[in-house]
Amino acid sequence: xxxxxxxxxxxxxxxxxxxxxxxxxxxxxxxxxxxxxxxxxxxxxxxxxxxxxxxxxxxxxxxxxxxxxxxxxxxxxxxxxxxxxxxxxxxxxxxxxxxxxxxxxxxxxxxxxxxxxxxxxxxxxxxxxxxxxxxxxxxxxxxxxxxxxxxxxxxxxxxxxxxxxxxxxxxxxxxxxxxxxxxxxxxxxxxxxxxxxxxxxxxxxxxxxxxxxxxxxxxxxxxxxxxxxxxxxxxxxxxxxxxxxxxxxxxxxxxxxxxxxxxxxxxxxxxxxxxxxxxxxxxxxxxxxxxxxxxxxxxxxxxxxxxxxxxxxxxxxxxxxxxxxxxxxxxxxxxxxxxxxx
Amino acid sequence: xxxxxxxxxxxxxxxxxxxxxxxxxxxxxxxxxxxxxxxxxxxxxxxxxxxxxxxxxxxxxxxxxxxxxxxxxxxxxxxxxxxxxxxxxxxxxxxxxxxxxxxxxxxxxxxxxxxxxxxxxxxxxxxxxxxxxxxxxxxxxxxxxxxxxxxxxxxxxxxxxxxxxxxxxxxxxxxxxxxxxxxxxxxxxxxxxxxxxxxxxxxxxxxxxxxxxxxxxxxxxxxxxxxxxxxxxxxxxxxxxxxxxxxxxxxxxxxxxxxxxxxxxxxxxxxxxxxxxxxxxxxxxxxxxxxxxxxxxxxxxxxxxxxxxxxxxxxxxxxxxxxxxxxxxxxxxxxxxxxxxxxxxxxxxxxxxxxxxxxxxxxxxxxxxxxxxxxxxxxxxxxxxxxxxxxxxxxxxxxxxxxxxxxxxxxxxxxxxxxxxxxxxxxxxxxxxxxxxxxxxxxxxxxxxxxxxxxxxxxxxxxxxxxxxxxxxxxxxxxxxxxxxxxxxxxxxxxxxxxxxxxxxxxxxxxxxxxxxxxxxxxx
Numbered sequence: 001x002x003x004x005x006x007x008x009x010x011x012x013x014x015x016x017x018x019x020x021x022x023x024x025x026x027x028x029x030x031x032x033x034x035x036x037x038x039x040x041x042x043x044x045x046x047x048x049x050x051x052x053x054x055x056x057x058x059x060x061x062x063x064x065x066x067x068x069x070x071x072x073x074x075x076x077x078x079x080x081x082x083x084x085x086x087x088x089x090x091x092x093x094x095x096x097x098x099x100x101x102x103x104x105x106x107x108x109x110x111x112x113x114x115x116x117x118x119x120x121x122x123x124x125x126x127x128x129x130x131x132x133x134x135x136x137x138x139x140x141x142x143x144x145x146x147x148x149x150x151x152x153x154x155x156x157x158x159x160x161x162x163x164x165x166x167x168x169x170x171x172x173x174x175x176x177x178x179x180x181x182x183x184x185x186x187x188x189x190x191x192x193x194x195x196x197x198x199x200x201x202x203x204x205x206x207x208x209x210x211x212x213x214x215x216x217x218x219x220x221x222x223x224x225x226x227x228x229x230x231x232x233x234x235x236x237x238x239x240x241x242x243x244x245x246x247x248x249x250x251x252x253x254x255x256x257x258x259x260x261x262x263x264x265x266x267x268x269x270x271x272x273x274x275x276x277x278x279x280x281x282x283x284x285x286x287x288x289x290x291x292x293x294x295x296x297x298x299x300x301x302x303x304x305x306x307x308x309x310x311x312x313x314x315x316x317x318x319x320x321x322x323x324x325x326x327x328x329x330x331x332x333x334x335x336x337x338x339x340x341x342x
Numbered sequence: 343x344x345x346x347x348x349x350x351x352x353x354x355x356x357x358x359x360x361x362x363x364x365x366x367x368x369x370x371x372x373x374x375x376x377x378x379x380x381x382x383x384x385x386x387x388x389x390x391x392x393x394x395x396x397x398x399x400x401x402x403x404x405x406x407x408x409x410x411x412x413x414x415x416x417x418x419x420x421x422x423x424x425x426x427x428x429x430x431x432x433x434x435x436x437x438x439x440x441x442x443x444x445x446x447x448x449x450x451x452x453x454x455x456x457x458x459x460x461x462x463x464x465x466x467x468x469x470x471x472x473x474x475x476x477x478x479x480x481x482x483x484x485x486x487x488x489x490x491x492x493x494x495x496x497x498x499x500x501x502x503x504x505x506x507x508x509x510x511x512x513x514x515x516x517x518x519x520x521x522x523x524x525x526x527x528x529x530x531x532x533x534x535x536x537x538x539x540x541x542x543x544x545x546x547x548x549x550x551x552x553x554x555x556x557x558x559x560x561x562x563x564x565x566x567x568x569x570x571x572x573x574x575x576x577x578x579x580x581x582x583x584x585x586x587x588x589x590x591x592x593x594x595x596x597x598x599x600x601x602x603x604x605x606x607x608x609x610x611x612x613x614x615x616x617x618x619x620x621x622x623x624x625x626x627x628x629x630x631x632x633x634x635x636x637x638x639x640x641x642x643x644x645x646x647x648x649x650x651x652x653x654x655x656x657x658x659x660x661x662x663x664x665x666x667x668x669x670x671x672x673x674x675x676x677x678x679x680x681x682x683x684x685x686x687x688x689x690x691x692x693x694x695x696x697x698x699x700x701x702x703x704x705x706x707x708x709x710x711x712x713x714x715x716x717x718x719x720x721x722x723x724x725x726x727x728x729x730x731x732x733x734x735x736x737x738x739x740x741x742x743x744x745x746x747x748x749x750x751x752x753x754x755x756x757x758x759x760x761x762x763x764x765x766x767x768x769x770x771x772x773x774x775x776x777x778x779x780x781x782x783x784x785x786x787x788x789x790x791x792x793x794x795x796x797x798x799x800x801x802x803x804x805x806x807x808x809x810x811x812x813x814x815x816x817x818x819x820x821x822x823x824x825x826x827x828x829x830x831x832x833x834x835x836x837x838x839x840x841x842x843x844x845x846x847x848x849x850x851x852x853x854x855x856x857x858x859x860x861x862x863x864x865x866x
């Protein structure tokens with residue numbers, strides 16, 4: 001592991017959203033957890049309380065002058081210290097849901113109907129949240145794919161991608177989900193996802209190269225094949241999800257802005273700290289809902305200051321967590337675009 | 343000032359003698375020129391030898407080590423990590439050596455057992471895939487600083503007068519007897535005089551200098567052994583190379599790092615011994631043959647120890663590592679003894695033999711009890727409300743019986759619970775505890791007692807915090823920092839490449855922001 005390269009500049013602590021909002025007493029920060037903590041071997045158990053508060057936003061890796069992959073190191077430690085008997089209640093629920101439903105969340109009501117084809121050129125992997133918690137994302141994405149004339153399908157019998165389990169350190173369960181999914185992936189050429197978490201997971205653990213819907217629209221469909229209705233002169237602000245902007249790449253942010261600029265009657269306002277984590281990742285919503293809510297409030301307060309009417313976020317987890325603040329102005333990015341797509 | 347026995351030298355041996363004599367009711371004064379364990383003791387590996395390394399070429403040492411290994415595990419468990427050790431045969435270099443080695447071990451009472459390479463891999467997952475043979479031995483890690491401190495503390499508790507930063511300036515003899523020893527204490531300007539019945543010279547590599555004050559000569563060969571500290575524990579136990587003792591044969595897991603050693607070269611003087619960059623590269627290269635990831639690890643610091651070897655006809659590695667006790671009556675001074683050579687592992691035995699001789703001369707006071715009595719007594723209870731179990735556990739491993747008082751000091755205030763050194767997870771209260779004792783005059787004294795500043799940033803971030811602990815006792819702070827950094831620099835210079843170079847550059851900038859002219863940084 002490259003944590004050896006730490007020179008204690010303190011950059012990771014200063015830029016860590018959890019440290020900034022919760023304070024160093026509550027969350028000792030990336031360096032302490034990933035570098036200092038594990039240096040005394042066999043003594044990682046004391047990290048347990050703090051280490052599950054990392055949202056894996058990857059901001060620390062971005063600012064680190066030695067480019068140490070601190071979140072990856074934290075995930076490795078979570079893997080080493082995973083103990084089914086010491087899970088937080090929220091995390092236990094995730095594990096139980098996976099065992100019962102093969103989903104990270106309990107299915108609510110009727111799942112939206114799958115599109116006709118189950119095989120095709122494009123495979124759409126919806127992910128748990130889009131399918132069960134915010135079905136508008138699922139419908140919006142399906143509708144988008146129909147409107148752009150894609151030959152697509154949803155794999156029959158897909159299960160949770162396993163990303164939440166990786167965040168908890170439960171690699172055995174994660175591997176079993178990966179195995180299940182891979183059996184359903186046959187016969188598709190392109191894989192697209194609604195969720196940056198799924199995208200990253202498929203890339204890291206499935207040996208495939210999936211595209212987030214934004215990447216698909218920009219790269220595969222192309223701006224010249226997309227036309228949008230007039231948005232009715234509204235102002236939007238754009239939240240940059242960590243696992244999209246940092247894990248998948250900065251290019252996705254350029255694509256998102258380019259897509260928004262195609263929409264007539266839409267003004268994109270600057271959002272302060274647009275790339276700061278909303279608190280939705282890393283299993284923190286389930287493990288420490290208060291911490292996740294504090295971060296979401298901070299994000300919504302930046303949104304209020306921006307003067308925009310809507311906050312767009314291209315990530316189901318971000319939308320879910322931001323909605324917990326109780327402000328109804330949060331919209332999922334692709335769903336929002338789909339409504340204007342002709 | 344009168345005393346029955348004046349012990350000169352506050353390394354493990356001197357401290358051990360002070361403890362041993364005090365236990366037998368002798369009035370002892372122990373003097374140390376610098377700080378306890380600042381000489382050869384603190385510059386060792388911290389290896390508690392099983393004896394295997396000497397089994398072939400130095401059977402006497404091997405026997406001594408094998409016995410003392412067990413004794414120390416019994417009397418100083420708090421500062422020993424009983425990790426076990428292995429010898430690795432890599433490629434074909436071991437082939438002709440294995441049989442001799444095993445025979446040597448069995449002849450000298452050293453427990454050694456051949457294990458399968460698979461077992462070795464389970465114990466040490468990072469060892470080289472070219473490992474062909476593995477032998478399991480009883481090596482362990484022993485912290486030389488905490489061991490010495492504990493001996494000092496117990497000697498004191500039993501009435502010994504112990505002073506560090508107190509130098510012997512000269513001796514006055516009357517005929518064949520040392521009558522007075524003049525001493526210079528760094529805490530005062532005046533010279534003091536001690537009138538001892540017996541003088542014990544336990545100054546290691548400096549013993550010929552002390553002996554010369556009494557008109558004596560000790561033929562000694564000063565041998566430099568360089569070591570390099572690599573960040574992170576790459577090994578779970580000690581890893582040795584199975585071959586005739588050579589350079590870079592040993593990797594020792596030490597706290598949060600791995601120490602690689604050693605080299606062996608004669609030097610003219612024991613003062614200002616430093617490791618060179620060439621030695622560092624050689625050591626890393628050799629150690630990486632056993633544990634490849636050592637080759638990519640971060641070299642944090644290098645240092646050189648001085649072995650005071652009894653000068654015989656043999657060269658360097660061929661000189662026995664056993665010790666030599668000299669009764670100077672044979673050279674015409676009746677009340678002085680010197681003890682030289684030996685190893686950290688055999689410090690207690692050396693102390694016992696030296697003490698026996700002193701007792702013989704002073705008149706019998708009973709037998710040595712150091713082999714059975716645990717140093718400082720047991721320390722079983724280390725649960726404290728306000729500090730974490732981890733912190734309490736680490737304190738118990740550092741301070742032994744004293745950990746209770748130190749933990750209380752930490753718990754008492756909010757400041758006491760603050761982290762002073764994050765590399766080594768040292769709390770401010772630990773430093774405060776020692777700062778209030780009269781032994782601590784500078785930052786390095788704090789470092790030796792707490793490990794604050796020994797981590798990978800090499801005192802970059804904690805130096806000002808350590809200073810603030812000291813400053814409360816008054817005095818101009820800047821020279822303290824300057825001296826400390828200059829001393830640290832000697833150990834950093836040989837590892838100024840890769841990450842440690844970047845670390846130093848950051849420190850230079852940091853110190854500038856504190857208006858600190860960092861002289862050691864001339865090379866930057």
